[in-house]
Amino acid sequence: MILSEKELQHFKLPIAVPGMGVSMQEKLKEARVLVVGAGGLGSPVIQYLSASGVGVIGIADYGVINDEDMPRQPIYQMQDVRKHKAKMAASRLWAVNPYTKHYPILMQVKPETIAMMLVGFDLVIDCSQHRPTHLVVNDACIVHNKPFIIGEVHNWLSWFAGFNMPQLDGGFTASYRCASEQAESYRNFDAGAIGITHGATGIQMACEAIKYIMGIQTGIAGKFYGTDYLHKQTTVLELQADNAAIESVRTAGVLTADEYGLEIVPDVED
Template sequence: MNTRYDRHMKLKGWSAQAQEQLRTAHAVVVGAGGLGSAVLPYLASAGVGKITIVDYDRVSLSNLQRQVLYAEEDVSQLKVEVAVEKLSALNSEIELVGISKPFEPHTAENIVGGCDLVIDCTDNFRTRYLINDACVRTDVPFIFGALYTYSGQMAVCNYKGSATYRCLFKEPPTDAAIPNCAEIGVFSPLVALIGSLMVAEALKVLAGLESVLTGRLITYDLLTHQQQALAFKADVKAIAQIKNLNRIEPIALDDCDWNDQTLYLSDLDTLKDPLFIDVRELKEVPLVEHALVVKRSSDQLLQSDEQLLKGKRPLVLFCATGKRARRSALKIERENVYYLKEEIEDFIHYLNQMKHD
């Protein structure tokens, strides 16, 4: 045992055996955004032997306010690739595996099956329920964390028979009633706080410590510093129902904002002669004025006589965050229709650079 882990080794309740368990452990982290940025460095620095990171997203400027794993030079790069590089520099003794694809029903059980722990750092309900179901079916414990403006939630689930996420929130949302960070913002220190609580439980699970928090939902409000630990019980029927399904069924709500129509700024240069369509309301600011940009509402685009839909020219829909553009793009039955998953300020910066080039 080298001196790298000396400060853990000196802890009462820690041991060489605990450290060895970390060395041989495999953790899967789904989501390398805010919570992932807080969780991943501590997993790596503590010596978790193998870490698999799953995320399809690229670094954007608006991520840097809270996703402290990334720097300005990483903008437009795949988060998974940047994370693997930075964590390798932090600890070269561990194995890091990056999967730069969405966490999908047909791959979920293969990804989590056989690992020791899954850490859910996602930002959407579709993936959260998928992680729950895949972990229940493969008998893998998982820790979830979730954020809403200044408040956060976290819990250890499916650990030695403990309750699951579906035991806590039986009914998945049916529409986007609960907005995410892109729509309502998030207080940056909250990701550090909830991420730290998650990784603390993760290390306790992986090192085999006895004091793992199970059957409790931790909530924390950073405005009032009010904290609660609420007990919740396993719903044996709900767990059995998931185990007995022939295959995992995703929830009806599709709030995972990625599909093969998704484009990032770094993808735009690969398109030949694209036309950009602003689907925001008429009076929304900032105005985007450029020779390659036209304004059309979602309803106008769905009209059968809409001239823009004729031909095969690539159409790239955009709005303030990509959410509305995505909804519109999904409804248009035509090839070469995409949506831009970027903040509008970043897109305007891109257009301004085009003017100068």
């Protein structure tokens, strides 16, 4: 038995859901997920991964909490302003679920750090909403055979998709680079951010991640979910893998920061 008696009591209602049971809760307990970004999108993702009982959650974010971030990052409190997001997120999550290990990682995702950051994790969820970071995650996950999910929210528009996920035929689903056209169609560079659209998207991403961990193949793998919250329209697309492009990434490996257009920030002081 992987779960303690206290955990069985804590998770008794999810365990009671048809199709769940102790075995599925144990799968969640055994899972190790790296979440990149603990901001507007990452906050609901890590909150629900933790509350659902995912065993280990790495929280990679080198930023601090700002007052103007609060409407879309309700995991934090006003007393947390100017403190490190990853550290405060880990503290808040432990207070709700002490059975999950929450590891704050106060460093930037960049070519020099990404391989080390991936070690030991089964799934990566990139909530950075930053294209150069997406590309670093994409290439590193392909090189190191890690499945990953990326999402973005732009005002009323959002998208998320599952990439590099193993298939029953031995192949893998599309990469982020294969879905550039779809991602661009959901970008909206107008100023501002709405908290509720970040929360709604993050919860959907967490739900699909949990289903993937439990072995449900019909959810996130190879699918692109686009939503227009203002007009209440949702689109689901089947992504096609560009095998030549994926193989070229495997051959070239992780590129340099300049090639990704990634600005390197100074290491934070703990």
